[in-house]
Amino acid sequence: MSTAKNGDFVTGIAHVGIRVHDLDRARAFYEILGFDFVAGPLGPEPVAILEHPCGVEINLVLNASRDAGANILMDVDEKHAGYTHMSLAVRDLAAAQAAVEAAGIAVTEGPITFPTGDRAFFVRDPDRNVVELNQAAD
Numbered sequence: 693m694s695t696a697k698n699g700d701f702v703t704g705i706a707h708v709g710i711r712v713h714d715l716d717r718a719r720a721f722y723e724i725l726g727f728d729f730v731a732g733p734l735g736p737e738p739v740a741i742l743e744h745p746c747g748v749e750i751n752l753v754l755n756a757s758r759d760a761g762a763n764i765l766m767d768v769d770e771k772h773a774g775y776t777h778m779s780l781a782v783r784d785l786a787a788a789q790a791a792v793e794a795a796g797i798a799v800t801e802g803p804i805t806f807p808t809g810d811r812a813f814f815v816r817d818p819d820r821n822v823v824e825l826n827q828a829a830d
Contacts (some may be wrong), residue, residue, distance in 0.1 A: 693804060695712055698744075700717060701734070707746070707749040707750060707751050708750050708751070709751045710743065710752055711755065711819070711821075713756035713819055715733065715752060715754055718752050718765050718817060719742065719752070722817070724741050724751075724792065724795045725744070726745065726746075727742040727744045727750060728819050729741075729742055730749075732754075734819065738753075738754040739753055739754065746781075748791065750778075761820070776822060777821075777823060778821075778822075778823055779782050779823075779826045780823065780824065780825055781825040785811050785826075788827075789813055789826045792815055792825070797815050798815065799813050799815060800814050811826070811827050811829075812825060818819075
């Protein structure tokens with residue numbers, strides 16, 4: 693019997709769960725980013741599954757009690773523990789920015805260059821969840 697040590701039992705990210713208020717609105721946003729609707733709503737805490745051709749899966753958790761207001765992790769002075777954003781890798785940051793802006797999605801921060809040389813910009817989904825689009829340094 694083998695024993696997994698030092699996290700070698702983790703093989704990747706299975707999916708990212710994102711709480712949203714309105715499936716149609718959230719689905720339209722993530723479809724602009726290239727995600728395809730797979731199934732849903734499913735389960736007692738209704739979830740819709742979307743998958744990107746690159747293999748990234750998101751689960752839209754459809755239980756936000758009201759429409760988007762401030763994002764408590766990003767938009768208030770007091771800093772709360774929790775996930776702040778998801779970062780999606782892109783090949784061409786300028787092309788990605790042109791595509792999202794052409795679709796009517798506002799860039800909320802950036803583009804910026806990190807000390808690592810990676811470049812990125814940030815957008816918000818309709819529920820104010822933050823999505824980073826990131827091009828790795830050459």
